[in-house]
Amino acid sequence: MAEKQPNKRGAKALAQAEPVGADLDTGKLVERNQELQVMAQAEAQVKALATTLGYAGALDTDSLWSMVEYRQRRSVEDILEMGRGLLLIKEQTAHGEFQEQIAMRGFNYRTAARLMTVALKFSKSDTVSLLKAAGTQAKVLELAVLDDEDLQALESGESVAGITVDDVERMSASQLRAALREARADADAKDQRINKLSEDLNKEHEKTIKAQRRWKAATPDEQLVTLKQAVTEAEQNVLAAIGSEGSGLRASIQALADFACDNHVEEDAARFLSDVIGRLLTSVRIARDDEDLAIAIPAAASQLLAAPHGSKGRIASALAEQLGCSVQTAYRHLSKVTAALKPRKRRSDAGELSLTRDEAASIAALVEETRRLTGTGALPVEEAVDALRANGKIEAMRVDKGTGEVVQLSTSAICRAIRHYGFHRDQLAAATPAARLSSPHPNYLWQID
Structure with missing residues (x-):
């Protein structure tokens, strides 16, 4: 009979666990270990760079991006605050010492001047939307070249030089700089054209003044030559406009006549050309019969002054037939010329009254x-x-x-x-003037109640 084993108290030994899954790959363990070493090395390099830059914040990328975006929003406010501070410092600094203080503190004077310009421009009006759209210091510095009116227009939603607030927000600093430079170039070109036009007008005005001076200093014979030259130039212009068979008005009339004949519209073309030629002849006739043109009948006026009694009517009739006007109109022309050539003499007793x-x-x-x-x-x-x-x-x-x-x-x-x-x-019998009680001067009559 076998001896009975005594019962032992306490934890019993667990059965050996069965392996689950694939066996470990020692090669992958080595590769993973190398990756961890590379990551540790990269992290050490980042920490070393942070130490070099003096940065003591979180180093994960999410935190860094949050910091960058925050600083980006703050950068515009910072640049305005820097400009305001520099303006206040300059206001309290004696003349000539401001640049010395800037140099002592390691600032560039040109940069400081731009910062002060930006602060001064964007502090004059409400430009919150525009500054928010700019977002960066570089864009704000580029926008500082605009006038106050342009900045206010952009803020109110208008377009300046083809740029809106949305364009400012969308563009990069370099694109905004290029657009503003192009707009400035167009404005400069426009100003140059305006200045050139103004200079041309001034030159023409000076020429006119010089011509007037020469005219006043010229003798009557020289003035006559100048006027004849002006008439000749106008005549040449008219003749050039009339042209010949190959150019000008004559060529156009001939072309219209040929077209009318080929397309059987002669009647319409004839009426049109008749109106055109009639207007031209009327203009010439008006210039010829102008009542202010006393030189149009000098020969007839001279003959009239020297004509014996009874022959003046014949001279007036001949002139009327030549001008194509009535005899009364011819006499009116002649009277103006003869009165200028031989004015009526004034009586010696003119203005005297013999009746007491x-x-x-x-x-x-x-x-x-x-x-x-x-x-x-x-x-x-x-x-x-x-x-x-x-x-x-x-x-x-x-x-x-x-x-x-x-x-x-x-x-x-x-x-x-x-x-x-x-x-x-x-x-x-005339009515008594209503102003018979008018006083000769102020305070002539006082009335006291």
Whole structure:
């Protein structure tokens, strides 16, 4: 009989585990170990670079990108703050010391000037949207070349030099620089064209002034030569426009006539050409018959002045037939020229009155009294003068200075004198002027209640 084994207390030994999955590949373990070593080496290099750059933040790429994006947003604000600070420093610094302080602190003066320009430009108006669209310092520096009006226009959504806020946000700094340079080049070219046009206008104005000076300094003969040259140049231009059979107006008319014949539209073409030629002839006739052109009839005017009695009508008729106008129009032309060549002489006693004021008053009183008594009409001036002369009330005479002869005044001279003295019936019957109480000067009359 076998001896019974005593029961042992405590944990029992586990059965050996069965292998699960594929056996380990020692080659892959070695490869993985090498990868870990490479990663560790790369991490060490990144840490070394961070130490060199003085960076103490997180080194994972997500954190680094977050930092970069944050700094990118802050970069625009930083550049404005730097510019504002430099402006305030310059305001408090004595003249000439600002550049020295910039050099001592390692700043470049040109860079500092650009920063101050940016701060000054973007602080004058609300440009939040534009600064947000720019996003980087480089773009902000490029936008600083624009005027204040252009910046405000971009901020309000308008287009400046073909660029909008969306374009600023989409473009890179180099693209924005190129676009602004192209726009500036176009603006400069436009300014150059405007300046050239202004210079040309100034030159033409100077030529006109010089021509006017030469004209004033020239003799009448020289002025006549200049005017003839101007007329000749205008004539040549007209003849050149009319042209010949191969060019100009004549060639165009011939081409239209040939086309009309070939296509059986002669009637329409004839009406059109008739209107064209009629307008041209009318323009020439207007230039020929211009009433202000006294030189158009100098020969006839000279003949008229030298013509004996009875032959002037024949000269006027011949001139009217030559000009294609009426005799009255010809006489009107002739009168202007003859009056200029041989003006009417002024009388030696022109402006003098031989009738005294008392005589004029007596004549006017008799005429007015007769009108009131009869109620039918006024007494003619001639009859009133005769009645007063017969009664010895007036003389109404003048002495001829050449012969010493006493001559009675004509009725027209008496009427002219009566009107001169203000005794004419129309003048006496006129309404009293409304301004009879006007004061001669300010403060002439004071009224006190």
